[in-house]
Amino acid sequence: MPELPEVETVRRKLEKKIVGRQIIKVKVLEEKQFFGDPEAIIGRKIKSLWRRAKILVIDIDGLSLLVHLKMTGQIIYLSKGKGLVSVGHPLPFSTDQLPNKTTRIIIDLDDGGKIFFNDLRKFGWLKLLTQKEVKKELSKFGPEPLKKAFTQKYLANKLGQTKREVKTVLLDQSVIAGIGNIYANEVLFRAGINPRRQANSLSDREITKLYQAIRKILSKAIDYGGTSAADQAYVQPDASPGQYQEKLKVYQRDGQKCYRCGGIIKRFKQGSRSTFWCPGCQGTAKNSKTITEN
Structure with a gap:
């Protein structure tokens, strides 16, 4: 989708x-x-x-x-x-x-x-x-993540109010509008956060990283015309594929080496969706690692 x-x-x-x-x-x-x-x-x-x-x-x-x-x-x-x-x-x-x-x-x-x-x-x-x-x-949608209404304070408040897994919160359209499975996976990798982390367990520093990752990755994906991933097969209006799939770090890369740590990207079912993550870069469900990326 x-x-x-x-x-x-x-x-x-x-x-x-x-x-x-x-x-x-x-x-x-x-x-x-x-x-x-x-x-x-x-x-x-x-x-x-x-x-x-x-x-x-x-x-x-x-x-x-x-x-x-x-x-x-x-x-x-x-x-x-x-x-x-x-x-x-x-x-x-x-x-x-x-x-x-x-x-x-x-x-x-x-x-x-x-x-x-x-x-x-x-x-x-x-x-x-x-x-x-x-x-x-x-009216059912939350704020647009690239608009001024989506602030770090807003994100911190929403995360702090729930024990749900952080990836589930990112996919909740009433919390943030427009993020789906591709970008939820990529955002969490960039922020160094395990997808299973309890949302209200994130530290202020982790929330800052997550907020920055959301805005950075979505903006960059637009610049590249979106993602034409294997199960999406999305194309741009001129029938050419998007280019952001060339920038994906974890999505649909299960079994492949992590570009950062050299470990193997893993995949598991989270709700009804597949989650892709790097155990070496994203820690455990109780703690995460910070990733610095340009």
Whole structure:
């Protein structure tokens, strides 16, 4: 599932193609994946694109279309007489095959461009909401980790209030918006903190390291266009892969040597997700080690 850096990359690249365009037709091929009346946006212009957590928000003349790619969702922009732009998961089909068997929704624009929403597993969705409904829909999320509202003091307070494992807290969207399994693993490695550590056991110094790691890694991942990891297969809007997978230190590297200490990266199940960590660099569940990294 695309996380904050991937969806932010989607937003930045896609807005250049569709902002200012008028919607002239909407074809819903899978009704359960479109919530609302598609006819309501015909004739309206796309005003802006923004992101909240892992959700892309497309503002359309007083209404908003929320897009969640979930596991296998993909947005493809096809301009008239030009190549395509693919957003989300990989595009295994040529332009001659659009729409294809995974296409669920098609939006036609006034310049001849088309937006295709493809989703193999049908977990993704589009929701058409009023401004009031958008506010309610997004109110469940915690602060954006790259915004001013996300402070070290806020993080310390949240961690200090729970005995949950620290990785579980990082994945809690009501605490921090947009962090998923890739970046939770990478953040904890950079901070030198064991994923199983009880959140309220972290020292002030460890919290400082964790806070800095969150902001550093997410910012860097955006700069690199996101992560195209083996189980994500995410691509940028020009159909090229992200580049941050080349910077990953532990995620999906189980059985390989740690770049820092030379030990072996381990993997275990934590809840319903796989956790990747280095025993040599991240200590035990009772204590952690500090890592200095540029």
